[in-house]
Amino acid sequence: MEFEFLADRPDALDLVSHWYYHEWGRANPNGSPAAIARKLSHSMNRDMVPLVVLAIDRNVVVGSVELKYREMAIYPDMIHWLGGLYVTLDYRGRGIASQLVERVVDLAGDLGIGRLYLQTERLDGGIYAGLGWKPCKQVCNKGIDILVMEIDVGE
Numbered sequence: 111m112e113f114e115f116l117a118d119r120p121d122a123l124d125l126v127s128h129w130y131y132h133e134w135g136r137a138n139p140n141g142s143p144a145a146i147a148r149k150l151s152h153s154m155n156r157d158m159v160p161l162v163v164l165a166i167d168r169n170v171v172v173g174s175v176e177l178k179y180r181e182m183a184i185y186p187d188m189i190h191w192l193g194g195l196y197v198t199l200d201y202r203g204r205g206i207a208s209q210l211v212e213r214v215v216d217l218a219g220d221l222g223i224g225r226l227y228l229q230t231e232r233l234d235g236g237i238y239a240g241l242g243w244k245p246c247k248q249v250c251n252k253g254i255d256i257l258v259m260e261i262d263v264g265e
């Protein structure tokens with residue numbers, strides 16, 4: 111498995127946008143893969159937030175994760191977030207998402223970020239609980255119960 115920035119694989123922008131649309135975007139009546147692609151086009155960075163990291167197996171893009179600003183508007187003081195963690199069906203259960211999460215935490219450290227947040231519908235913390243993330247808040251966001259988790263980068 112290799113890991114590359116979306117900035118270095120702009121050909122993957124449409125693919126990742128379709129993943130995100132089908133996973134999270136369909137509930138938004140104004141949403142579309144093209145709208146997500148426009149937003150993600152601002153994440154073509156390597157050394158600043160926002161950025162996207164891709165997992166690549168023999169030149170096939172099989173997963174992605176975002177390092178981004180303020181994913182939840184209700185928490186404006188929580189600045190840096192991990193989001194958009196996605197692995198294609200055929201590649202799940204092989205630890206790829208775990209590696210993507212660890213990559214982003216390492217990158218955050220390189221960028222001098224002290225604390226990262228994420229939201230998950232897995233109220234037990236799912237994959238993140240085993241990777242050092244701690245529960246921070248549980249809230250009902252847009253009708254869905256979610257857990258906000260945090261990690262102190264570099265610990």
Ligand SMILES: CC(C)(COP(=O)(O)OP(=O)(O)OC[C@H]1O[C@@H](n2cnc3c(N)ncnc32)[C@H](O)[C@@H]1OP(=O)(O)O)[C@@H](O)C(=O)NCCC(=O)NCCS
Pocket residue numbers: 133194195196197198201202203204205206207208209229230231232235236237238240
């Ligand atoms: C969640 C997801 C990225 C995991 O990818 P993966 O490469 O199979 O993950 P890994 O092999 O590294 O780890 C598997 C773990 O993920 C956990 N997991 C599955 N879905 C999860 C979710 N939605 N949130 C958190 N953890 C999840 C599994 O329980 C498993 O944990 P276990 O090893 O303790 O049983 C993948 O299932 C996916 O893309 N799902 C759709 C998008 C999504 O729900 N993203 C997470 C948003 S918070």
